[in-house]
Amino acid sequence: MATSIDVSDLNIYYGDFLAVEGVTIPIAARSVTAFIGPSGCGKSTFLRSLNRMHEVVRGARVEGKVLVDGEDLYGDDVDPVDVRRMVGMVFQRPNPFPTMSIYDNVLAGQRLNSKRMKKTDADDAVERALRSAGLWAEVKDRLDRPGSGLSGGQQQRLCIARAISVEPEVLLMDEPCSALDPISTIVIEDLIHELKAQYTIVIVTHNMQQAARVSDTTAFFNLAGVGMPGRLVEHGATEKIFSNPDESATEAYIQGRFG
Ligand SMILES: Nc1ncnc2c1ncn2[C@@H]1O[C@H](COP(=O)(O)OP(=O)(O)O)[C@@H](O)[C@H]1O
């Protein structure tokens, strides 16, 4: 399978604090990779380094390389805004712009990228993104209503529609279901399954069943203790990580013995 993201020797800092150390991992295109591990081991930090969201924190920086389709995201002449278009992100809490209509929420990223669009093109883009996010049928008659009027699960799908409306290569999701009920969670999981035909997806999850259900590859992160950097312990086919991991720490975590 083609590699979409190639990370080598990545160290991630907040000021002087080394939060994540020495991560090397290839992430296959058009597949789902799950990041698992105990709280504080740097899953979110690592995820945010994959679209240069990490550096919006004062003093935050990285060492090492992140290639997406062969291009170094941290290259000298790379604009972080372009990176975030190519590598979209969905967060733990659905965060549609509350007063903005459903329609405008979907286009929020487009409007920043390409100021003016013809009305028919905009309509098409909105419908395409909402269909891809599995939300079209539920909202097509109320596109002018505020995004905040939707249920939590619908809001999260709206955020997915917003992320994919700019046609990214990669979709990063940080615990996208942790604020949702079980039914909405399954809807999002089914959606992830469909979206991987088109996008490279990386999902952080604390839910082991979810990792096992949605991902092709699983990466287990751990840390030796408080104040120590998080490290990638092992990664591989999800089936293998869950049935026969190489490292005893992976097995202990998966069996719920810590974290
Ligand atoms: N904005 C921040 N400033 C300073 N330290 C941070 C910041 N965000 C996270 N950290 C620290 O980085 C480490 C990894 O955190 P995080 O990436 O949130 O872990 P996880 O997502 O696996 O729970 C933790 O020690 C955390 O306290």
Ligand SMILES: [Mg+2]
């Ligand atoms: Mg986190």
